[in-house]
Amino acid sequence: MSETISVEESRQLDNKTINEIGIPSMVLMERAGLKIYEDMIHNDDLDLSNTLILAGTGNNGGDGLVVARLLSTHGYKVSILTVGNPDHASDDHKKQQHICDYYEIPKVFLNERFDNYTTLVDALFGSGLSRNVGGDFATVIDKANASDAKIHAIDIPSGLNGDTGEVMGTAIEATSTSTIAYAKEGMVKAAAKPYTGKIFVDDIGIYKGLVAETK
Numbered sequence: 629m630s631e632t633i634s635v636e637e638s639r640q641l642d643n644k645t646i647n648e649i650g651i652p653s654m655v656l657m658e659r660a661g662l663k664i665y666e667d668m669i670h671n672d673d674l675d676l677s678n679t680l681i682l683a684g685t686g687n688n689g690g691d692g693l694v695v696a697r698l699l700s701t702h703g704y705k706v707s708i709l710t711v712g713n714p715d716h717a718s719d720d721h722k723k724q725q726h727i728c729d730y731y732e733i734p735k736v737f738l739n740e741r742f743d744n745y746t747t748l749v750d751a752l753f754g755s756g757l758s759r760n761v762g763g764d765f766a767t768v769i770d771k772a773n774a775s776d777a778k779i780h781a782i783d784i785p786s787g788l789n790g791d792t793g794e795v796m797g798t799a800i801e802a803t804s805t806s807t808i809a810y811a812k813e814g815m816v817k818a819a820a821k822p823y824t825g826k827i828f829v830d831d832i833g834i835y836k837g838l839v840a841e842t843k
């Protein structure tokens with residue numbers, strides 16, 4: 629595995645890329661979604677005949693909505709389950725949801741049976757996970773793990789602590805994970821392997837100098 633970074637370093641690099649260098653966050657989200665989509669369509673472990681995107685309301689969910697749109701516009705069957713209050717979604721997430729609405733990508737709700745799907749995309753939490761997972765999020769994670777569908781995680785399997793590899797209440801057991809810019813330190817610990825599955829590291833244009841300078 630190539631170089632790893634902490635979750636805080638990941639946030640710093642994102643901030644520097646957006647606020648100091650000036651690459652718009654929506655451009656990074658678009659690039660992330662495109663890379664993740666490409667990882668998925670080239671991954672023989674995944675059957676994309678019926679995909680459900682599990683989207684939290686932050687930017688990890690926003691990445692998932694880009695994947696939903698790319699699958700849809702390329703002719704794949706895809707639906708979206710949003711977990712959390714969409715009124716409180718991040719600005720970029722709201723923009724991506726607006727685009728998904730334009731393309732009329734179907735929405736499903738918490739009572740959905742996950743066994744109907746061949747692949748679930750875990751876009752519930754990424755680097756923003758800040759406390760143990762409970763409530764609807766825990767229910768959805770446990771239901772995803774119990775289903776027959778394969779799971780592809782975005783950035784970090786939701787519920788996994790990106791620094792320590794510990795499970796924060798419950799965590800997604802992914803078949804594969806597309807991580808942005810660098811794998812996070814906790815993801816390469818032996819205990820994390822059943823949660824990350826195979827890891828793809830996606831370069832989306834996030835600044836890399838800082839990590840090289842500080843290590």
Ligand SMILES: NC(=O)C1=CN([C@@H]2O[C@H](COP(=O)(O)OP(=O)(O)OC[C@H]3O[C@@H](n4cnc5c(N)ncnc54)[C@H](O)[C@@H]3O)[C@@H](O)[C@H]2O)[C@@H](O)CC1
Pocket residue numbers: 642643646653656657660684685686687688689690691718752753754755756757758759760761762765782783784808
């Ligand atoms: N902003 C950026 O620079 C980029 C971010 N990207 C994606 O955005 C992710 C980070 O996005 P965010 O910072 O919005 O964070 P997340 O999308 O990981 O989650 C943020 C939200 O989850 C809530 N939350 C945290 N722990 C919770 C818990 N246990 N239960 C319930 N709610 C909880 C937070 O209060 C916050 O509202 C990355 O992992 C990556 O996937 C990519 O789009 C690339 C660019």
Ligand SMILES: [K+]
Pocket residue numbers: 688750751752753754781782783784785786
């Ligand atoms: K995730």
